[in-house]
Amino acid sequence: MPKALVTGAAGFIGYHLCQRLLADGFDVIGFDAMTDYYDVRLKQRRQANLLQSQRFRAVNDRLENDGVLHDLIAQEKPDIIVHLAAQAGVRYSIDAPRSYVESNLIGTFNLLEAVRATPCTHLLMASTSSVYGANTDMPYGETDKADSQMSFYAATKKANEAMGHSYAHLYDIPITMFRFFTVYGPWGRPDMALFKFTRAMLSGDPIDVYNHGDMSRDFTYVSDLVEGIRLLIDAAPERPKDTPAKGDSLSPVAPYRIVNIGNGEPTQLIAFIQAIEKSTGRKAICNMVDMQPGDVPATWANGDLLRELTGYAPQTSLQDGVDAFVAWYREYYDV
Template structure:
């Protein structure tokens, strides 16, 4: 039975990925700090569901705390590590940047050091579409310039990519970074727009629509994302012996390191997204139109052709179906 360590296992993406790995026959160790960035009860419910599977074990601790990852990885020797634990949120990084230094920078450094001491067959780490920042060349491809991050959150994730590449090069550690594009679906995060909008509409409250709705996002359904990660686990990067990399591949010429977009490749206008929520709920939203928030970008759009080349998978869940699935979950979970 292969063994996987998933950091951030009680989070939105971590929870779904752990479920998938367990279904595929993995033994899964889930590490999560259970922080109160959002409702801890939601994280506890996710973890309780995972604990129903005999192949799952939970560890509650912070990745940045000295010795936690070093000792856990040395003791468990997982075949695969998927690093999802992070302080998330573009806007929160303006108010509390220190938490991003601790979780995203120090925590990831501690992970890389632990893997250097006890290597695994494949380390996969979460990045974000936010690293593309002010880049206006779309759809975003992995080889595009990504040096103009618009938020400190994005800056920490770009730093994680650079840190990962250096360790892959120096210590021959196979590392894949995946850049997520606006992930949504059942059990989602309360700080995300879909959760906020659904809650407000059902409560008869107005929703805040930034940049007057003139925004586009490449919304990616959680099942599509998890399928992409699962398949990438088996697509282990190898250091090219001659330094030659195929066209369209983001494989490093000097390390077993690759960056891969996971997105739906179909940007949706924010107003159309809101209309999908209204249709699923059967109720119109009262809209409070506002200016763009600091750190936000007007659009995201993934070129997911490398993911398809590597795995044969291309996310394609229609936003109408995905939103309806979330609303169904929300009504059931909260009894509304």
């Protein structure tokens, strides 16, 4: 059986990816710190579900702890590694920036050093659409300018991309970075808009609508995202012999590539709220507020490279995805 190591396995995306890999016959080692950034019980439930498979093993520790990843990877020798663990959240990075240094910078450095010592066939690492920052030329393509990050969270993710490229070049490690665009769906994070809006609407509480609703996001359903990751696992980059094709983010000097994974269709925040209203049967009480520091008014992914590499494009409509989340939320919280 192929063996995969997934960091952040008890997180939202990690949980869904582990389920997919197990279904595809992988043995999976799930690494997670089980931090209290949000309700740990939700992470524990995800992990408990994964542990129902005999081919899943959980390791609860922190990326930034010296030697932990080095020893684990040396012992397990996974074929592929998907690095999803990170301190997430644009707004929280304003309040607690040190946690982003520890998890996103030191933790990712520890992982890269561990893979340098015990190479795998393909290392895939999560970045974010937030790295495009102040760039307003949309849809965002992987080769577009991404040098003006608006939050410290985004800055640490851009640093991860640069770190990954240097290790790919120096040590011939095949690395794919993927830039996620506003992922949503069942088992989602409580700090994300869909979770907060659904909870408030079902409770009859108001919701804060930032920038007075003048925002759009490229909402990407989690199963579509996981399908993209799964297909990219089998598309490891190689050090190029010729100049990469136009639009391909393959490095000219390393087995390294950046790939957007997004729905490819921006949705206005008001339309997103209306989809939740339809699913919940409740009218939102909107509290219009200014844009929060570090946020951006819009995101929109160009998905051409993902289609070129895998033949795949996300397929889930916003309403279907929101319906699935609301159904899960009602069942999970019995409301």
